[in-house]
Amino acid sequence: MFAEILTVGDELLTGNTVDSNSAFIAQRLTERGYWVRRKTTVGDDVEEITTVLREILGRKPEVLVISGGLGPTHDDVTMLAVAEALNRKLVLCEECLERIKAFYRELYEKGLIDDPELNEARRKMAYLPEGAEPLENTEGAAPGAYIEHGGVKIFVLPGMPREMKAMLEKEVLPRLGKKKFVQRKLLAEITDESKLAPILNETLERFNVRIHSSPKGFGKYIGIILFGESEEEIERAKAFMESKGIRFEEGW
Amino acid sequence: MFAEILTVGDELLTGNTVDSNSAFIAQRLTERGYWVRRKTTVGDDVEEITTVLREILGRKPEVLVISGGLGPTHDDVTMLAVAEALNRKLVLCEECLERIKAFYRELYEKGLIDDPELNEARRKMAYLPEGAEPLENTEGAAPGAYIEHGGVKIFVLPGMPREMKAMLEKEVLPRLGKKKFVQRKLLAEITDESKLAPILNETLERFNVRIHSSPKGFGKYIGIILFGESEEEIERAKAFMESKGIRFEEGW
Structure with missing residues (x-):
């Protein structure tokens, strides 16, 4: 679509x-x-x-x-x-x-x-x-x-x-029509965007989501946008990333 | 180019x-x-x-x-x-x-x-x-x-x-390289953009310029951008439009 x-x-x-x-x-x-x-x-x-x-x-x-x-x-x-x-x-x-x-x-x-x-x-x-x-x-x-x-x-x-x-x-x-695509903006606490890459790749393979990431200042945060067809799928993807050690704050 | x-x-x-x-x-x-x-x-x-x-x-x-x-x-x-x-x-x-x-x-x-x-x-x-x-x-x-x-x-x-x-x-x-294209922003005092159209068209035919126009509020001004290869050609095109009754202010 x-x-x-x-x-x-x-x-x-x-x-x-x-x-x-x-x-x-x-x-x-x-x-x-x-x-x-x-x-x-x-x-x-x-x-x-x-x-x-x-x-x-x-x-x-x-x-x-x-x-x-x-x-x-x-x-x-x-x-x-x-x-x-x-x-x-x-x-x-x-x-x-x-x-x-x-x-x-x-x-x-x-x-x-x-x-x-x-x-x-x-x-x-x-x-x-x-x-x-x-x-x-x-x-x-x-x-x-x-x-x-x-x-x-x-x-x-x-x-x-x-x-x-x-x-x-x-x-x-x-x-x-009415169908809504869901997106969630998260702020990942991580000191370097490049360390995030393998975790993002694994998340993309396991879940039906799209991910956009962009640096939000050195040494502090990476902005993440998760796109998915439901809040549930986004929640599952987020939980998976947290299980890999990423700490999130909501929104940016 | x-x-x-x-x-x-x-x-x-x-x-x-x-x-x-x-x-x-x-x-x-x-x-x-x-x-x-x-x-x-x-x-x-x-x-x-x-x-x-x-x-x-x-x-x-x-x-x-x-x-x-x-x-x-x-x-x-x-x-x-x-x-x-x-x-x-x-x-x-x-x-x-x-x-x-x-x-x-x-x-x-x-x-x-x-x-x-x-x-x-x-x-x-x-x-x-x-x-x-x-x-x-x-x-x-x-x-x-x-x-x-x-x-x-x-x-x-x-x-x-x-x-x-x-x-x-x-x-x-x-x-x-160094070649500069010249553009000049003018504000045309005219009460309606549609009256300007025939004058702009004649200017385009007579002079080696490009023109962009856009309304800057009803009843007062039309923003005009004149593009040309020299200040002189732009000046000539501007003078022609003035001879057709358009009054300009510089810049916007």
Whole structure:
């Protein structure tokens, strides 16, 4: 049950913006039991996005979450690229157009913009790949899209973190079922990470868990994350490691 | 002159860590005139890393910077994967082993660890792909590696931000020449991003620049980043946009 994440935006490739979106999406998918196998970032370029989308679809993840490039400017081309990669047309979503209209009308009435009318750039956001289900954007203008294609659940979300997060919580996660993957963070008291390695390897062989370890300062602690399908399996793995002489503290 | 960045680490795919390393690397490469075309993140898994490395090498970037997975634990497997992807052996770097030995000896003398000896896990870090040039880690134990392969300059750096940054500045950038790409951040006073689009498009057609725009709050400003090979070209593009009625402030 693996997932991939694609973030789109020139600002991510110039380093002007740190990609916190993909970490947020990864965290939510991990909690739902998905193994996020790869994250990719490309710029606001139809050809680049189309190419990477075809590569991802070829790996057949169960879920693909895309974030970024849905706005009204010349460099917001993600929906166009998704349509191309799936060999679908972009079609007008009437319901989306109504929402976009209402959104700008409201900004106008609040005195935030000086023109409430739908121009070409604003209309553009109402076009989704044929067969896509629109995802409501409660925080901004551009709708997202949900498309099932060749067994892959594709979610297209905006790049503004506030908009992306709201859409992920309200529109994406409810479509992904309830199963939770459990993770436990532990702090191992050990003076050197390298001494831990053989014990971790034996734990991996004996129990149905995944383990991530990282140093938390020399000479004191190693941070451990145990991933498993149940609290019980994690508890058993932890007890085994303790029987090998590792002392844990919870959390970090 | 394009570059790619690969970050390696399970913690990046579970969302436990935000990948600020790749943004830092991207920024430095952009300043040097490289167009960072794609960033990819995979987990601490030899097969995944090897697969993605072969894909990247197939796209023939001029530069590939890899960060993460060089430490002593069971899940630090990046050097092994690099060697596999390049069909090279891992060979002991004697000079690296001496440095690693000295590094742990120093920690021991400071009372930070209770065993200064080189065990298997520590020795592991001294193995680099055959033909690689070691990159000095002034902040930690694991050396990096520089490999030229099939026209691609490959740099393998640690994942700990402090170690990665020092190695990037001291060991990578001096190997990439001096050419600087110029970027200018401007704040456009305009009430709606969509009105800017036709002016941006005309600017892109007329001048040898790239433009990134992103909203900085409704009804006030649009952030613009202009990229170009010289200050002069950027100045000309800016003057053209001003002649079309856009008012700019510097920086954001």
